[in-house]
Amino acid sequence: xxxxxxxxxxxxxxxxxxxxxxxxxxxxxxxxEDAVQEAWIRLNRSDSNSIDNLSGWLTTxxxxxxxxxxxxxxxxxxxxxxxIVADLPDEGEGDWEEKLLIADSVGPALLLVLDKLTAAERIxxxxxxxxxxxxxxxxPIIERTEIATRQIASRARRQVRGxxxxxxxxxxxxEVVAAFMQASRQGNFEAxxxxxxxxxxxxxxxxxxxxxxANKARxxxxxxxxxxxxxxxxxTLNGSAQGAQLSLVNGLAGATWGMNGKIVVAFCxxxxxxxxxxxxxxxDKHAIDNLDIHLIDSNQLQQ
Numbered sequence: 001x002x003x004x005x006x007x008x009x010x011x012x013x014x015x016x017x018x019x020x021x022x023x024x025x026x027x028x029x030x031x032x033e034d035a036v037q038e039a040w041i042r043l044n045r046s047d048s049n050s051i052d053n054l055s056g057w058l059t060t061x062x063x064x065x066x067x068x069x070x071x072x073x074x075x076x077x078x079x080x081x082x083x084i085v086a087d088l089p090d091e092g093e094g095d096w097e098e099k100l101l102i103a104d105s106v107g108p109a110l111l112l113v114l115d116k117l118t119a120a121e122r123i124x125x126x127x128x129x130x131x132x133x134x135x136x137x138x139x140p141i142i143e144r145t146e147i148a149t150r151q152i153a154s155r156a157r158r159q160v161r162g163x164x165x166x167x168x169x170x171x172x173x174x175e176v177v178a179a180f181m182q183a184s185r186q187g188n189f190e191a192x193x194x195x196x197x198x199x200x201x202x203x204x205x206x207x208x209x210x211x212x213x214a215n216k217a218r219x220x221x222x223x224x225x226x227x228x229x230x231x232x233x234x235x236t237l238n239g240s241a242q243g244a245q246l247s248l249v250n251g252l253a254g255a256t257w258g259m260n261g262k263i264v265v266a267f268c269x270x271x272x273x274x275x276x277x278x279x280x281x282x283x284d285k286h287a288i289d290n291l292d293i294h295l296i297d298s299n300q301l302q303q
Contacts, residue, residue, distance in 0.1 A: 007048055011040055014055050018062050024126045025066040035065045059133070063123055063141050070119035117156050124149055125156035147205045147280050148287035151268060155250050155292075173253035173271040174246060174296065180269075180276060181255055184241040192234035197275040202227040202236060207283040208265070223281055233279070241267075246296040256293060266291055 018039060022032035039061045051057045117125065120142040127133040127141070139149040176195060183191035204212070204223035212223045221240045227233055244255045244267065255267040266288055268280040282288055 007043065010054055011043065011058070014058055017055070018058055021059060021126070021131060022062050022066055024130055025063070025122060026069060031069060035062050035069065038065045056137075059127075059131070060137070060141060063127060063138075067119055067123050067141065070122060120144065121152050121156035124153035128153045129157060145205055145284050145287045147203065147268075147282050147284070148291070150280070151250050151282075151287075151291060158251070170248075170251075170253065172274070173269070176271050176274060176276065177253040177255060177269050178246055181241045181244055181246065184237050184239065185244075187239040189234055189238050192238060193230050195276055196230040196233055197272070197277045198230050199228070200230055200233050200275075200277055200279070202233045202279045202281070204281040205284045205287060207285075208281045211283060237279075248292075248294040248296060250292050254293075256295070263288055263293060266293065 015036060018036045019032050022035040023029065026032050026035065039058050042061055043058065048054070123142050124135075124138055127138050128135065135146045135149045135153070138153075139146045142149060142152070144152065180192065180195045182188075183195065202223075203226055209223050209225065212220050216222060219239075221236050223236070227236055241255070244257045244265075247254050247256045247266070249256070249266055249268045252269065253271060254269050256263045257265040257267075264283065266280075266282040268282060268291075269276055270278040282291065
């Protein structure tokens with residue numbers, strides 16, 4: 001009885017947080033309440049003694065419930081955008097939804113944008129950008145790798161912000177990436193340094209790290225989960241990128257390398273103010289399959 005009282009008290013303490021999470025994901029007051037209630041049911045069915053972080057556990061459960069509900073909604077289209085927006089609280093309501101709208105500016109416009117995202121994009125964006133969960137925590141929820149989750153959240157963020165880059169900005173990014181790949185192939189360390197932001201970060205997934213280690217004797221660049229700083233990144237990639245193809249990866253300038261007609265490696269760049277600020281090396285097959293990749297003819301850069 002004492003245990004049940006403790007669980008009930010802790011759940012009630014986190015209820016507002018859970019409702020906020022669910023409401024942002026679903027855009028529906030009634031559905032958010034249903035998702036939170038389902039989390040309570042699952043908590044009662046679980047071995048609570050084995051849960052180290054109850055708040056984190058409940059947030060994860062609510063996110064998974066919302067993901068299932070979003071997938072069902074996309075498949076059946078039971079709820080229209082008008083119904084979702086109409087389910088927002090009235091101006092005079094004093095409950096948690098209104099406080100959420102006032103405090104965090106979550107209004108109909110944002111809900112309309114969120115509804116255009118895929119279920120995975122919506123979950124990744126909400127949990128990371130609005131609730132500061134790490135990509136490592138979000139990845140198992142949407143059944144993606146950590147790097148793929150980061151890319152999904154980035155794609156969602158661009159849509160939410162309405163930050164679809166103009167063609168001229170994409171072209172400029174491509175020029176920077178093309179110059180970087182050429183400098184890498186030529187072993188031009190100084191040129192690489194000029195193109196990299198001083199605090200650039202190079203990330204590689206587990207597959208890339210394993211493959212690079214296995215091919216060390218053949219001169220393959222040696223990757224790690226994170227390599228920080230322009231000098232370290234330039235040193236890692238100097239003399240590599242042979243045979244890489246310029247590509248658009250999730251709408252941003254990048255590069256890929258293939259074998260037998262299949263893409264094996266994706267290089268995902270982030271370019272700001274003419275400098276490369278991050279590079280993700282993706283070799284996990286499932287992650288690559290979830291990237292939106294379009295090969296670019298290098299001659300197009302001259303047009």
